[in-house]
Amino acid sequence: QKEVEQNSGPLSVPEGAIASLNCTYSDRGSQSFFWYRQYSGKSPELIMFIYSNGDKEDGRFTAQLNKASQYVSLLIRDSQPSDSATYLCAVNFFGNEKLTFGTGTRLTIIP
């Protein structure tokens, strides 16, 4: 059973601080890793994807991948109240044509 694990939260972070969201996955053969943001009542919105070990930065967001530890994280710098949402980690396991999602981490930015 291929699984993606996230801490469900809620995670509360002061405005302007760094929010750190973590995700582990079960299969070392995993190829692609995605972070989605989902506001309440809305559909998930892709914010980052990463394929290779290391860091990938896009504006205030940084995705970090460590395949040896089967760990992917998302850092949000200078957190804003508009970042308050549920963040979903998704993994494309090798040989599959589907994404496997975690249950999401609810993030609240405190003004």
Next chain:
Amino acid sequence: ETGVTQSPTHLIKTRGQQVTLRCSSQSGHNTVSWYQQALGQGPQFIFQYYREEENGRGNFPPRFSGLQFPNYSSELNVNALELDDSALYLCASSAPAKGRDSPLHFGNGTRLTVT
């Protein structure tokens, strides 16, 4: 460029009924995937269609079926609705290069409520 569009946005059905949800893929995308997201859960893969043929299926019973049309739009059909089918149904289309080169972008979803 037009994104993925889904219809209807909301739907209320009675247990035992049948429902059809529709999805128009993004221009140039020939792969459509359907996901079910129950409240408080992550999306669960239902199935994927590539060039009008089913290309992978998740752990859903046969009463969940689909179609893809020559213009790459797609339908999700659910027969004999159960209360647990109440969820947000998400459609995503992706570019011809499959797998790791195809980040999925979801439509706005259809909220199905079964009473």
